[in-house]
Amino acid sequence: MSLSLELMLQLSIILPLLATPGIVATGHKPNLRESVTIGTSLVLLYLVFNLYLGLKQGASVSAHWGELLPGLKISFHIEPLGMLFALIASFLWIITTVYSIGYMRGHNEENQTRFYACFAIAISSVMGITFAGNLFTLFIFYEVLTLSTYPLVTHAGTNKAQRGGRTYLGILLSTSILFFLLAIVSTWFVAGTVDFKPGGVFDPGVNKLVAGSILVLFVFGIGKAAIMPFHRWLPAAMVAPTPVSALLHAVAVVKAGVFTVLKVCVYIFGIDLLALLPSTQFLLYLAAASILLASLVAMRQDNLKARLAYSTVSQLGYVTMGALLATSAGVLGSSMHIAMHAFGKITLFFCAGAILVAAHKSEISEMRGLGRQMPITMAAFLIASLSIVGAPPTGGTWSKWFLLVGTMETGQWALMVVLMVSSLLNIAYLLPLPLRAFFPGAEASSADVGMKEAPLPSLIAICITTVGCVVLFVYPQPLYELAQAILAAPGLAHGK
Amino acid sequence: MAAPLCLFLTRPRLVWFFSIVASGLAFLISCLLLQQVMASGTISYELGAWDAPWGIEYRIDQLNALLLLIISSISTVVLLAADTSIRKEIPEDRHTVFYILYLLSLAAMLGIVATGDAFNIFVFLEISSLSAYALIALGKDRHALWASFQYLIMGTIGATFILIGIGLMYQMTGTLNIADLSIRLPEVAQTRTVFTAFAFVIVGVCLKLAMFPLHLWLPNAYAYAPSIVTAFFAATATKVAVYLLIRFTFSVFGLSFSFTHLPLQVVFMVLGLVGIFAASTAAIYQSNIKHLFAYSSVAQIGYMIVGFSLTTALGLTATLLHLFNHALMKGALFLALGAVMYRIGTTQLRDFQGLGRQMPVTMAAIVIGGLSLIGVPLTVGFVSKWYLVLAVIEVGWWPIAVLILLGSLLAVVYVWRIVEVAYFKPSLEGADSIKEVPLAFMIPIWTLVLANVYFGIDTRLSVQVAQAASQSLFGVSP
Helix, strand or coil: CCCCHHHHHHHHHHHHHHHHHHHHHCCCCHHHHHHHHHHHHHHHHHHHHHHHHHHHCCCCCEEEEEEEECCEEEEEECCHHHHHHHHHHHHHHHHHHHHHHHHHHHCCCCCHHHHHHHHHHHHHHHHHHHHECEHHHHHHHHHHHHHHHHHHHCCCCCHHHHHHHHHHHHHHHHHHHHHHHHHHHHHHHHHCCCECCCCCCCCCCCCHHHHHHHHHHHHHHCHHHCCCCCCCHHHHHHHCCHHHHHHHHHHHHHHHHHHHHHHHHHHHHCHHHHHHCHHHHHHHHHHHHHHHHHHHHHHHCCEHHHHHHHHHHHHHHHHHHHHHHCCHHHHHHHHHHHHHHHHHHHHHHHHHHHHHHHHCCCEHHHCCCHHHHCHHHHHHHHHHHHHHHCCCCCCHHHHHHHHHHHHHHCCCHHHHHHHHHHHHHHHHHHCHHHHHHHCCCCCCCCCCCCCCCCCHHHHHHHHHHHHHHHHHHHCCHHHHHHHHHHHHCCCCCCCC | CCHHHHHHHCCCCCCHHHHHHHHHHHHHHHHHHHHHHHHHCCEEEEECCCCCCCCEEEEECHHHHHHHHHHHHHHHHHHHHHHHHHHHHCCHHHHHHHHHHHHHHHHHHHHHHHECEHHHHHHHHHHHHHHHHHHHHCCCCCHHHHHHHHHHHHHHHHHHHHHHHHHHHHHHHCCCEHHHHHHHHHHHCCCHHHHHHHHHHHHHHHHHHCCCCCCCHHHHHHHHCCHHHHHHHHHHHHHHHHHHHHHHHHHHCCHHHHHHCCCHHHHHHHHHHHHHHHHHHHHHCCCEHHHHHHHHHHHHHHHHHHHHHCCCHHHHHHHHHHHHHHHHHHHHHHHHHHHHHHHHCCCEHHHHCCHHHHCHHHHHHHHHHHHHHHCCCCCHHHHHHHHHHHHHHHHCCHHHHHHHHHHHHHHHHHHHHHHHHHHHCCCCCCCCCCCCCCHHHHHHHHHHHHHHHHHHHCCHHHHHHHHHHHHHHHHHCC
C-alpha cells in the first residue's frame, strides 16, 4: 500500500470524475466504455476499502481543498458514518454497472454514453457527500448530485420524462436552496462554524427555539430524505431507466438525504441537544406519518416501480425517525438501516428492471404466474422483500430491532406501534407479488412460456445483492462495529 | 494615473483591432490600479494640475478600482467576439461607427467611475448615454429605433434630474468636488434645498439603474440592441449606475444623512424585493430570451438594492460582490445569446428547440451561466447569495432571507424553460445545417463562463476587494 490515506481519500472523490472524460472518449466503443466504468468502480472500491482498514486502525484522515470563502473550507474528513455509506455506495456501483450493461443493451436504450458519464459524476458527488468535513462541502456536492442526476432522470427524453424531471429538480432544488441553505447560513451565524464535530457545534445554552427552528429547516431542506410532504420527487424520478432508479433512487440519492439528516443530527446538533429541542417531537411524528402514509399509498400502486418508490419513502422515514430519537440505539438502527435497506431495495429494483427487460411487464397485476418464467428473479424478489419487512434470515431484521429498542428506550410507544404496523403493511404490499408469481392460482392462464430470464449480467447482479441481504443477517458484525463507532468513540470520529 | 483612461476620448483609429488594444490597455491599467489601491490606498490625480477643490480631480479608491476592473475586463472580452458578431448584425458601412461609439461609451463609463467631480460625472454620463442610444439604434430590428427612443426619453429625464441635483448642491456648497462636497454638505444638511438635491439625484440615478419600477426602458433596449452591445451594457451600464448610487449616498451625502432623515432604507428594501419578484415573474413569461434575461437583470439589480439598503458593511459587501459576479454572469449569457443570434438569427424561445444537440458547446455555456444566476454552489452566483443572506440574517430580518431565496427559485423556473426547450424539444425543420459558432466567438464566451466558475471557487480577489471597498466607505463616511 504505497498511497497515503489522505491521497486515497481525495482520489476516491476525484476518480469517478476523472473517468468521465474517459467514458465520453470511448463512447463509440461500448465494450471499452463499460470496461472504463467497471475498472474505475473496482479501483474506487479498493480505495474505499483501504480507507476503511485505515479507519479501523484508528487513523484520522482529512484533506483540505482550500477556502472558498473566508472561514468556509472545502474539507473532507473520514468518520465511521461516512465510511459506512461510502462502502455501500462504492460496492453497489460495481454491481449496478454490471447490471446496467445487461439492462441498457437488453432494452436498447439510447445515449448510453451520457448515461454512464452522468452516473460517474453522480458517484463522485456521493463520495464527496460521504467524506465531507463540513456542511458547506456537503451542500456543494449535494447540489452537484441533484444536477448530475437530472439528465439521468430525463434519460428517455419524452414528455413524461420531462415532467418527471421538472418535479424532481423543482422539489430538490427548491427545498435545498430555500431551507437547507438557510439552515446552513443560520448555523454559521449562530454557531460560528459549520464543521461536523462529535457532540455538535451548538453551545449547550443556545436558544432552544432558534436551534429547534434550524432543525426543522434542516429536515425539510434535505429534500433527498423524502420526508412528506417533500417526497413527490421520488415517484416522479421513476421515469428514469431502472439502473438509475436502483442505484440512485434506492441507494445513492435518497441515502445521501438520510445520511445528511443523520450527520446533521449527530455532528451538528449532537444527540444530547437534539433530545431537548421542542421541534424534535413534532418532526418525529412527521416521520412516523411519512412512514405510515407512504406505505398506504404504496399498497394502491399497480406500477411496480411506483410501489417500490413509495416503499422507499416509507423506509427513509425509519432512518429519519431513528436519527431524531436521539438515543444511541436509534442512531445505530438508523445507520444500519441505511445499509440494509440499500441492499434490499436495490435488489427489488433490479428485479423490476429484469422483469421489464425479459417479460416487458411493469404493472403488478400482469405479473401473476411469472415465477415459472423467471424463477431466480422472483426468488430474489422474495428474499429482498423479507429484508425490507425485517424478517429473518435477512439483514433488515437487525436494523428494525435497534430502531424498536430506540423507541422503547425513549418511551415513544406510539412510534413503536407505528414501526410494527408499518412492517405489517410492508408484508401486505410486497409479499403478494412473489407469492402470486409462484402460485398463480387456478384461474391464471398457464400459457407455458418456459424459462426466460433477464440478460446474464443483470442476473449476476441480482444474485450478488440478494446474497448480500442474507450475508448481512448472518454476519452483521463489521457493520455493527462501524455504526457503533459513530457515537461511542470520539477518538475515531474526531472532527476538525 | 487616470489620464490614460481619457486617451480614448481623442479620436482613435477606427478599427476593431485598435479597439481591442485600447480596451486591453484599459484592462491592464485597471489591474495595476487595483493592485496599487489595495496596497497603498486612495490615488488621486489632478487634471490640468489644478488643486483638488478647483480643478477636476480623478480619484481612485477600492470601489472605483473594482468598477474599473469590471468594466474594462468585460469590454475587452466582449470586443474579442465583436468582429464576428457584428458582421451578421450590422451593415458593413456602419462598423466604424460602431467601434467609435463603443469606445466612446467605454471611455465615458470609465470616466464616470474614475472622476472625483460631481459635474464631471454628469458630463461623462451624458457621453455614455448618447453613445448608448446610438449603439442601440444600430440594431437591425425596426424595434431597435423605438427602444432607443424610449431609452433616450427615460435616460434624459434621469440625467436632467441628476443635473438639477448637482446644481442644487453647487448652489448650497459652492463646490463640485466629491471629497469637498462630503465635508461641506453636513453643515447645510438640514436645509430643504439639500433634501431636494438628494431626492433629485437619487431618482435620477435610479432611472439609470433601471431599479424597479423605473426599469421600463431596459428590457427593450437590451432585446433589440446588437448582441455585442447588449452583452457589454448588461454587464456594465447598470453597474455604473449602482456605483453612482453608492457613491452619492455614502460618499457625498454621507451615511447618516442618507438613511436617518429619509425613509430610504425601507423604500429601497421594499422596492428591491418587489423588483426581484415582479421582474423574475415577468422573466418567466417572456418568449424572447433576450427579454427574459433583461428582466432577470432587473431582478438581479433588486438583489443589489436589497444588500445596499441594509446599510451594513456586510450588506454593502454583498452588493459589490453581486455587482462583480452579475457582470460575469450576464456578460457570459448575453454573449452566448449573441452566438445563438449569429447562427439562427433570432433569440425567440421557440427557435431554441433542439439547440442542445446542434450547438452543444454554446448551450452548455448558457446552462452554466443560468446555474450561476440561480446561485448553485461553485459558481459566482452562490458566493453573492451567501453573503447577501448572511448580511440579512446579521440584521435579523429572517423573512427577507426567505424572500431572497424564494427569488432564486424563480430563477430556476426561467432558466429551466430554456433548458427544456433546448434539450427536449425536437429540432425544427431544416435546422440540420446549424453548426457551432466560430472559435473567435467561442473563446470569449467560455472565458466568461470559466470566470463564473473560477471566481465561484477562488473568491479571494472579489471578496477581498469588495470587503475593502465597503469598509473604506463606512470608514470614510461621516
